[in-house]
Amino acid sequence: MRATLLHGAGDIRVSTVPDPSLRDPRDALVRVTHACICGSDLWPYRSAPESAEGRRIGHEFLGVVEAVGGEVTRLAPGDRVIAPFMYSDGTCTHCRAGWPTSCIAGGFWGGDDTFGRLVDGGQGEYVRVPLADGTLVPVPEETDPKLDPALLSLSDVMGTGHHAAVSARVRQGGTVAVVGDGAVGLCGVLAARRLGAARIIALSRHDDRWRLAEHFGATDRVDERDPVEAAAQVRDMTAGVGVDSALECVGTRQAFDTAVEIARPGGAIGYVGVPQDLVERRAEIPLRLMFERNLTLSGGLAPARAYLPDLLADVLAGSLDPGPVFDLVLPLAEAADGYRAMAERTAVKVLLTP
């Protein structure tokens, strides 16, 4: 089959790799119909060491079940399924507590499973899905193909934006600011609206992204480039008080500091951008200010699998449509162009069709 391989910084190729097959009775084999590129794929895309062999990449996909192992009971060939960005068994103590991203048997697409066997990346024609019953969520009805981008967004980006909003304790009538106007930030805006926020301030310097933020429910814009000045503007817009909920959807120190600066005393920061600017996995954060203001910091790897049923119901009901975050559709063969477009910010998020 054809699959995307990362060979080094800026070096993405679509190559022929071994066809996957069932290797465990809990596996499913899925033919990918829609995949995409994540903002988090850009971190290795920008920094990966050179590799002749390359490594699989991609962790968001929609597809059709082709075959299932003997222990799979909830899925059958022909089912259309959404894959969250990690696989998980759905039965361990962490899964049952609502944290499938900490599943004891789970893991990431494109890595090895607990038996050391390759798990395909999401940007390819087929994926062997471990722990299929726990991982995959079937789409329970025929849907208009126009809904496909929205369904695909539930793999990661919409669940992650939702996690930012939930972690930031967005409530009915609350005041929210979203730091980051990438696809996750835009989904954060949509999630905040869905949770009933009365005011949603988007920090957005790009006119096209601001238009999408507005479409998703943003009520106010701050387009200032300087982060200190941007924070000051948010504070001015909230009568000096700050926002109830700050969504940090980037992962950089600067975005983190901005979120801290704009949250009101007792407010919450929901952070979902993979933390950058680390030294030995540690970040320097303005803890003294957070302590004085009683800010809550919550978030992390979004439990997309746990959120999927609720968000899917809303997509199917027509009340939630994150689909417009995909502003460029390319065939899988042109994945390299997709990465370039996202890295250069000429596209918000790229959908790939194998």
Place this chain on the structure above:
Amino acid sequence: MRATLLHGAGDIRVSTVPDPSLRDPRDALVRVTHACICGSDLWPYRSAPESAEGRRIGHEFLGVVEAVGGEVTRLAPGDRVIAPFMYSDGTCTHCRAGWPTSCIAGGFWGGDDTFGRLVDGGQGEYVRVPLADGTLVPVPEETDPKLDPALLSLSDVMGTGHHAAVSARVRQGGTVAVVGDGAVGLCGVLAARRLGAARIIALSRHDDRWRLAEHFGATDRVDERDPVEAAAQVRDMTAGVGVDSALECVGTRQAFDTAVEIARPGGAIGYVGVPQDLVERRAEIPLRLMFERNLTLSGGLAPARAYLPDLLADVLAGSLDPGPVFDLVLPLAEAADGYRAMAERTAVKVLLTP
């Protein structure tokens, strides 16, 4: 009057200072009947620069109203009152939202008020209390003098332990660990029991403090000195899962790291120790691990004033008694001995009687 002054590291003296008087129509003048020394007083006690003049210190007191300004409506001379560890107006946007520690007009005992006028420290014979209606909580009935330590604890230490537990989202039936066996940690144990935790693991290396922790409701002890090994023991005690709620009641990097290490995925850390080990008000925290495990960090300066009515009701009802955290009672004149005893850990918490 006599009041405690800090003249430099290790140099505490009780001296004669000007008698306070009403200086604002919202002031009350309070005769202090009970004061105490806080773990947070030990930070300046250990590090303050030399000062011939000295600076006022102490922020916890119980007393009797002697006089009130013309705009004070909720208090009258003769009222017994509890002072939380900061003063606040009770009416600004932050007070109304439940965060009196962020009161726009509020501040700390021993500093200057918003008009630049000295506010007495709590360790003295009298205190001029700004914004008295918002700040002071009257004790509504005659009480047994045996309750005085419990009432005094509501100034700070019990409210702070409670804040750690609330911030760590302690719930009925939950599993909790408390890092720090000082007075705040011990109150954290008591607060966790009050909130219904089923299991409370105290990290305590001192037998006498462990006995108090057990009296307050701790169910399990870890007495290991090495923090990595202590964390490993907590994880072993929870079948490798970690605790739902970790209370960080120290403020050091080591205590913070321990709390992160022992929290289960999706768990919460309530931190109330004033953060130490900072560089330019920033701390290096293990953010990558927190992100992977979806840990929530919450806490800060406890809104003791906001918690006071509920905790006071329980003290008066006899269902809450933090009084035993005071294990040494000294006259105000011997405050220096009290500081020494707490710094050398021969006392958990010292009560001073002017």
